[in-house]
Amino acid sequence: MTELPDLPNVEDGVVMRLAPYPSGALHIGHTRMALLNDEYVKKYDGKLLLVFDDTIGSKEKVPVAEAYDLIREGLDWLGVDCHEVIYKSDRMHIFYEWGEKLLKGGHAYVCECPAEVLRAHRERGEECEHRNTPVNDNVEKWFRMLDGYFGEGEVVVRLKTDMKHPNPAFRDRVLFRIRNRVHPRTGDRFKVWPLLEFSWAIDDHLLGVTHILRGKDLVIEDEMEKYLWDIFGLPHREFVHYGMLRLKEMKLSKSKMSREIERGVYSGVHDPRTWTLQSLMRRGIDPQAVRNFTLGFGVSLTDVEVAADNLYAENRKLIDGRANRYFFVPDPVEIHLAGKPDDLDVVHAPLHPDVEERGTRSLDVSRGVVFVAKEDFDAHAGKEVRLKDFCNVVLGEQAQFKSLEVKDISKIQWSDAEVPVRVVMPDGSVLEGFGESGLEGVSSGEVIQFERIGFARIEKGVGGITAYFAHR
RNA sequence: GCUCCCGUAGUGUAGUCCGGUCAAUCAUUCGGGCCUUUCGAGCCCGACACCCGGGUUCGAAUCCCGGCGGGAGCACCA
Incomplete structure (x- = not known):
């Protein structure tokens, strides 16, 4: 940087x-x-x-x-x-004190022009009659302002700059005005408020x-x-x-x-x-x-x-290394697997592909039932695909197990469980689907990556798991 | 309209003050390749820029003038 x-x-x-x-x-x-x-x-x-x-x-x-x-x-x-x-x-008392100094020094005046008139004068570079009010009268009006004598919009204190100043924005700016609204900290104690x-x-x-x-x-x-x-x-x-x-x-x-x-x-x-x-x-x-x-x-x-x-x-530079990987399938389709080896009940997938030491998560495939995203299902039904980290299958609601070895075919993510997850997207839309059983071990507030979907932060509450999507 | 500010690739940004080392930096994006059990990460390659016109100078992205384009302000908002 x-x-x-x-x-x-x-x-x-x-x-x-x-x-x-x-x-x-x-x-x-x-x-x-x-x-x-x-x-x-x-x-x-x-x-x-x-x-x-x-x-x-x-x-x-x-x-x-x-x-x-x-x-x-x-x-x-x-x-x-x-x-x-x-x-x-x-700090209102401080501003009042300095405002008074300004008026007493003849550098400012109390103006009773309505806002529109004030603006029109400013546009034309004309002075109004209040500009030449004697100092004592200004000071007297100022105290009446503070005493709440005037209503909102009736008077303002303006700085004497120059009504002919080339920059119209600079012509006798307003310094104080009356506001009758309630302030969250001071209530209705003050009516006269300074401008920035x-x-x-x-x-x-x-x-x-x-x-x-x-x-x-x-x-x-x-x-x-x-x-x-x-x-x-x-x-x-x-x-x-x-x-x-x-x-x-x-x-x-x-x-x-x-x-x-x-x-x-x-x-x-x-x-x-x-x-x-x-x-x-x-x-x-x-x-x-x-x-x-x-x-x-x-x-x-x-x-x-x-x-x-x-x-x-x-953000990706910072979180990619620490976000563990999990599967999430939006819009899930239930798949029954035929021909899976009988002794294969648990699949281990790495928590992070680049950090082996972090270990693995376990997915339960003993039932021979998994879920895949409808989008993947529609794109690959009837074809051989690889359930990532698991096995190769010919995809269908009744899917046929083919083999375990890693082949150069499409890999799709899948879920072993029906953990309901709502993913709130940046545009406010919500993806609903199932997350893998490993999600149970994720703590609330943890940032993870749903493989092939993107990074998200997990929140667990009474309504189940909500994931707030960050980005891909 | 008036006042002020800004103008480098698709988007941002460095360089502009103190002219040459800038045939212009870096990031992001996009395209391609490698790698990879992610459409992620990593690595490699590629794409695209000094708003325009004059002037000063041996030499200008850099200085001067003029245009053009964009922004902010012209609130009794902050």
Whole structure:
């Protein structure tokens, strides 16, 4: 793996922060944010802060109580070492204090324009009448905001940048707004909530963050933070950006994904179609594979849209050696074997073809009954095939034993038992079939390979064996 | 439309800052072969790329200008 490019100005140590928004579990697209931070902090022996960016945001983006734990679970699984956990929602008094300073310094104003008017002004580069409100009046309005005098959407605090700024996105940004919704941690205690650019300008300074790593969707926030630092006379920090990461097979947006979970279309946060870290764990993807996969993209600003095959290839390198092999036959067809040697009751097949020392598993053929997949049955009925690791037969519901020696003919997998197994595929579909008796010895959580089908992680529960398919 | 960013093979990526050692790296994918009691792994071979046009230079993937293409932002989201 190529090493990450050096960070600038690391002489006085490195402090970085992860700032997830607790609206749901982290998914594969968030690993760039998490792992790049973690790698850099490890590279420079620095400190990593986990800061939940849990201000109340837009209507579509709502902080939810369960998300905090889901995020931490995902980060732990990834092996991200957070040295401290901080909640933005605990720091509201700090933002209020600094907001007040800004208003008292005449750098911001309370604007009562409706959102649409504000936007129209921004587009045309026009100032509104609130921009020139005297400082004392602004401060007075600010306290009334904090006292709950205003309703949602009625007023905002805006930074005075320049309504003629060439970048329309930069024109008198909103810094605080009113939200009447209940917060999962602070309830209804706060009505005035800061926007990201303001809270971070203050916290990146107060928390001693030295390097800010963020997606390129947040580049404008760099300028806002610098602008605010200059007003307060604070030293600048370093910014590093990376492009967006998405998988080709991940077609749904994050919000659509949560909606589908709510509607019951997806089974939950573990559903493979969500691509959450939880779903990857469940499938037996090794967190190191995720790390190798993600870090391979470096820190470039180009957006990455990559096939999951690349992730699977990384995972295969790690798990192929340790995954034991078993047979699974989807859509099973019962086969009665005629002519089998009477003294052949048990067949031994290697647990791993490349690691003989690991031993074998035993398949019981004393009944002369085995199961093969319908697909194999249809493809080979009437022909001689080899039941892998067992014998050669002429395939049919009444099959004829031919010989034991290994011949150069098609090999198919088979099962000696009727162990019901459900294999949940990445697209959410389910294969049902029988697994071999050896599966009884597999422990829940173990990653195995169903020969000729692929790698999967086994879960055993009251409903029997469920295998979550990882990849081929 | 405005602001900013990016543009190396099917997909990603190294190299671009500090021009030659790049007839361009590695991974993945695909095709072929070997091996193999898996359509897995391993080994070998092969396929495909510097967005286009000018300029600077003895020499440009690398520097400059102009196009074109893509992305992000222009939210009282993060």
